[in-house]
Amino acid sequence: MSLFEVQVMIENKAGMNDPEGDTILNDLVLKGHHGAVKKIRSAKMLKFQINSTTKQAAESAVKKICDDLRIYNPMVSKVTFSAKSI
Amino acid sequence: MSLQKEELDYLTKKIGREPNDTERHIVAAEWSEHCSYKSSKIHLKMLPTKGARVIHEKGYDSGVLDVGGGYVVTVHIESHNHPSAVEPYGGAATGVGGVIRDILSAGTRPIALLDGLRFGDIQKDSHAKWLFKNAVTGIADYGNCLGIPTVGGEVEFDKCYSNYALVDVASVGFGKKERLIKNHAKAGDVVVLMGGSTGRDGIGGAQFASDSLETEDRSAVQIPDPFIEKLIIEATLEARNQGLIKAIKDLGGGGLSCAISETADAMGVGIELDVTKVHTREPNMKPSEIMTSESQERMLVITDKKKLAKLQQICKKFRVSCSVIGKVTGNKIMKVTDNKNVLASMPAEIVANAPLLNRPSKQPAYLKQLENKRQPSQPKDLSKTILSLLASPNIASKIWVYGQYDHEVGIRTVVKPGSDAAVLRLDNGKYLSVKIDGNPKHCYLDPKNGAMGCFEEACRNVVCTGATPIGMVDHLQFGNPENPEIFWTFLESLKGITEFCKHFEIPCVGGKVSLYNETPHGPIKPTPLIGVLGLIDKTPLKPQKIELGDVLVMVGITKDELGGSEYYEYIHDFIGGRAPKINLAESKKNMDSVLKIIQNGHVKAAHDCAKGGLAIAVSELSMTSNVGCAISLDKVPKEKLDSAKLLFSESHSRYLLVVEKSKLHVVLSELKKKNVSHSEIGTFQGNEIIFSNKKKLVAKLRVDKAHEKWFNSLRDLVLHA
Numbered sequence: 001m002s003l004f005e006v007q008v009m010i011e012n013k014a015g016m017n018d019p020e021g022d023t024i025l026n027d028l029v030l031k032g033h034h035g036a037v038k039k040i041r042s043a044k045m046l047k048f049q050i051n052s053t054t055k056q057a058a059e060s061a062v063k064k065i066c067d068d069l070r071i072y073n074p075m076v077s078k079v080t081f082s083a084k085s086i
Numbered sequence: 087m088s089l090q091k092e093e094l095d096y097l098t099k100k101i102g103r104e105p106n107d108t109e110r111h112i113v114a115a116e117w118s119e120h121c122s123y124k125s126s127k128i129h130l131k132m133l134p135t136k137g138a139r140v141i142h143e144k145g146y147d148s149g150v151l152d153v154g155g156g157y158v159v160t161v162h163i164e165s166h167n168h169p170s171a172v173e174p175y176g177g178a179a180t181g182v183g184g185v186i187r188d189i190l191s192a193g194t195r196p197i198a199l200l201d202g203l204r205f206g207d208i209q210k211d212s213h214a215k216w217l218f219k220n221a222v223t224g225i226a227d228y229g230n231c232l233g234i235p236t237v238g239g240e241v242e243f244d245k246c247y248s249n250y251a252l253v254d255v256a257s258v259g260f261g262k263k264e265r266l267i268k269n270h271a272k273a274g275d276v277v278v279l280m281g282g283s284t285g286r287d288g289i290g291g292a293q294f295a296s297d298s299l300e301t302e303d304r305s306a307v308q309i310p311d312p313f314i315e316k317l318i319i320e321a322t323l324e325a326r327n328q329g330l331i332k333a334i335k336d337l338g339g340g341g342l343s344c345a346i347s348e349t350a351d352a353m354g355v356g357i358e359l360d361v362t363k364v365h366t367r368e369p370n371m372k373p374s375e376i377m378t379s380e381s382q383e384r385m386l387v388i389t390d391k392k393k394l395a396k397l398q399q400i401c402k403k404f405r406v407s408c409s410v411i412g413k414v415t416g417n418k419i420m421k422v423t424d425n426k427n428v429l430a431s432m433p434a435e436i437v438a439n440a441p442l443l444n445r446p447s448k449q450p451a452y453l454k455q456l457e458n459k460r461q462p463s464q465p466k467d468l469s470k471t472i473l474s475l476l477a478s479p480n481i482a483s484k485i486w487v488y489g490q491y492d493h494e495v496g497i498r499t500v501v502k503p504g505s506d507a508a509v510l511r512l513d514n515g516k517y518l519s520v521k522i523d524g525n526p527k528h529c530y531l532d533p534k535n536g537a538m539g540c541f542e543e544a545c546r547n548v549v550c551t552g553a554t555p556i557g558m559v560d561h562l563q564f565g566n567p568e569n570p571e572i573f574w575t576f577l578e579s580l581k582g583i584t585e586f587c588k589h590f591e592i593p594c595v596g597g598k599v600s601l602y603n604e605t606p607h608g609p610i611k612p613t614p615l616i617g618v619l620g621l622i623d624k625t626p627l628k629p630q631k632i633e634l635g636d637v638l639v640m641v642g643i644t645k646d647e648l649g650g651s652e653y654y655e656y657i658h659d660f661i662g663g664r665a666p667k668i669n670l671a672e673s674k675k676n677m678d679s680v681l682k683i684i685q686n687g688h689v690k691a692a693h694d695c696a697k698g699g700l701a702i703a704v705s706e707l708s709m710t711s712n713v714g715c716a717i718s719l720d721k722v723p724k725e726k727l728d729s730a731k732l733l734f735s736e737s738h739s740r741y742l743l744v745v746e747k748s749k750l751h752v753v754l755s756e757l758k759k760k761n762v763s764h765s766e767i768g769t770f771q772g773n774e775i776i777f778s779n780k781k782k783l784v785a786k787l788r789v790d791k792a793h794e795k796w797f798n799s800l801r802d803l804v805l806h807a
Contacts, residue, residue, distance in 0.1 A: 015286045015368050017309035017381070026405075070216055075172045075307050 149595025155514030194259030459662035553620025565609025642740030653734035
């Protein structure tokens with residue numbers, strides 16, 4: 001057993017509205033004349049520190065927790081899990 | 087997402103050729119049950135819609151009532167059931183957004199929101215709890231961001247909504263009569279799309295709402311953006327003030343297809359639209375996707391060519407995107423192009439008017455069986471029964487819900503949530519009382535009387551604030567109408583509402599029909615919801631603190647009508663028996679007399695007897711004033727009934743009046759004069775709620791203990807269970 005950090009990134013599915021990202025783009029970034037920026041999408045990240053045997057096992061254990069506890073709604077959100085040992 | 091074969095044949099015949107792919111998509115969206123009302127339209131005509139206060143204009147999405155002094159109120163009700171069942175937060179929030187834009191499109195400012203929420207059994211079903219929690223948060227976040235108070239509503243839990251959600255939203259608007267938008271257009275006017283960008287979200291939503299939820303096609307989820315909505319409200323109202331809007335329509339179910347065809351049809355003009363001009367969120371959207379997308383926070387505006395620049399300026403000021411997407415033509419054709427090619431060209435009248443159906447109906451077999459079921463016997467400890475009813479999710483205080491809503495923003499709210507009905511201050515010195523009510527348990531056993539009962543309950547609630555009912559909206563929610571038994575329950579409810587409207591001369595100023603509300607376990611119980619608006623000319627009855635020695639007078643007869651009561655269903659888990667019926671003559675007599683007494687300022691508080699019956703209504707009075715009471719059940723005006731039935735019967739037309747001793751004779755003589763069944767049933771005293779029958783103790787509860795259960799149990803259930 002060793003300790004892993006599993007990063008869980010939750011964002012609206014592609015094509016769905018993202019008011020937060022739009023607001024940051026229009027009301028902050030573009031107002032500062034950073035015209036090269038074309039799009040901003042917001043996301044939420046959770047970092048789990050979990051004891052596990054492998055990276056894959058850590059990811060799937062966290063995925064199960066997130067699914068069971070309804071930490072995101074699969075109808076709306078895209079979720080990515082990535083683990084690294086710490 | 088497709089047309090039925092007969093519909094396709096009908097369309098082909100009407101336009102004289104085979105429709106192309108884009109045309110099929112447009113018509114399929116518009117002819118969905120959700121947009122076309124094809125199952126219900128021929129029957130809805132029975133509702134009386136005219137009245138001295140009612141203002142009709144073509145193309146209005148909300149009801150308009152003249153409240154005097156040059157002012158109007160507008161009202162509308164809608165549901166967002168299917169989207170909320172899969173994404174409660176966004177579904178409920180965008181439901182609020184949709185109904186607000188209907189109020190806006192009459193040219194009035196939305197001033198209040200009410201929500202009717204229904205879910206499965208939250209005590210046993212964690213999914214129902216998840217839906218409930220998130221729907222409430224969605225409504226709170228959206229309404230609070232907009233600065234529109236959520237002033238009332240109702241919450242109910244019933245197994246029939248397992249894995250499903252009913253989220254109904256009503257909104258009230260207020261404005262000057264002279265600023266109402268009178269929808270009209272002529273050839274050469276420009277068509278503008280204002281607000282959020284059009285994306286792939288919510289494509290086929292109207293269709294989706296018209297299908298049962300079995301299909302896994304759940305793309306109809308939308309992300310709410312209250313800040314754009316707020317900007318749209320302000321931009322629209324400013325454009326209204328400057329006279330820049332000739333016609334306006336909210337984009338809801340069916341998206342552009344529906345908005346364009348209905349607007350053109352209502353105005354008797356044609357509209358030519360270029361899909362490449364629509365501001366989209368994603369590249370490469372197909373024309374049929376643009377035409378049927380149900381992306382939120384969008385408005386369709388028709389303006390004069392000369393005024394376009396001013397409108398664009400206002401949109402720029404509020405940073406609301408706006409694109410000129412087409413023009414009004416004189417040929418009554420709805421035409422869609424992609425700049426070069428014609429993609430669709432059909433008479434607007436045909437697109438906007440689906441072939442209507444006259445569906446078969448049949449009385450359901452279950453009704454007789456349920457009425458004759460052996461009824462449960464009286465529990466031994468009635469004090470315990472009252473206590474567990476007070477803590478039951480349907481009866482317990484909904485403070486956890488309305489505590490999350492800003493119900494005072496806008497400083498109009500005079501009577502806040504938690505009382506019978508909410509009261510709002512209007513600018514003409516009058517007050518508006520609003521309430522929505524539903525009762526699927528009664529409606530399941532007796533759809534006609536059940537619906538009339540919901541109507542009366544909403545009326546009773548506004549009457550208890552001293553208001554005269556002036557208009558109503560109905561929201562009829564049922565299962566699959568293709569089932570004749572379900573369709574029968576729809577027709578019966580509609581007949582009941584119509585009868586009540588006519589007897590009380592309350593016009594129906596708006597409403598909505600939502601069918602195909604099916605859960606994995608079958609159809610929902612019939613759930614008609616009635617919203618009533620009442621007007622108070624002088625002073626509203628604000629609930630006053632009840633003092634020791636005040637007397638409780640009961641109006642109305644308690645009958646053997648426990649079918650569908652909380653007592654049967656929650657305590658005994660029993661569905662059956664006879665549901666309460668309305669006697670129209672008695673109902674009107676009681677209501678008129680109570681209203682007169684309240685308006686003359688003779689009572690301290692008035693409360694109607696509804697869910698949970700007399701026992702709960704009395705306890706609520708005691709608990710909110712923190713004072714005990716002693717009630718003699720033998721004095722209650724009644725049919726011959728045992729104590730439990732007297733306590734828990736949910737008979738209609740009953741009111742509780744709290745009267746100061748000094749005014750008692752005035753109240754009693756007034757009731758006697760009008761020949762209303764009534765009686766002095768007890769006094770407020772001590773710190774216990776005591777019910778007795780012929781001097782024998784029936785139930786006894788400490789007020790503070792009862793209050794603690796009633797006040798906290800729903801919150802505890804949601805947060806800690």
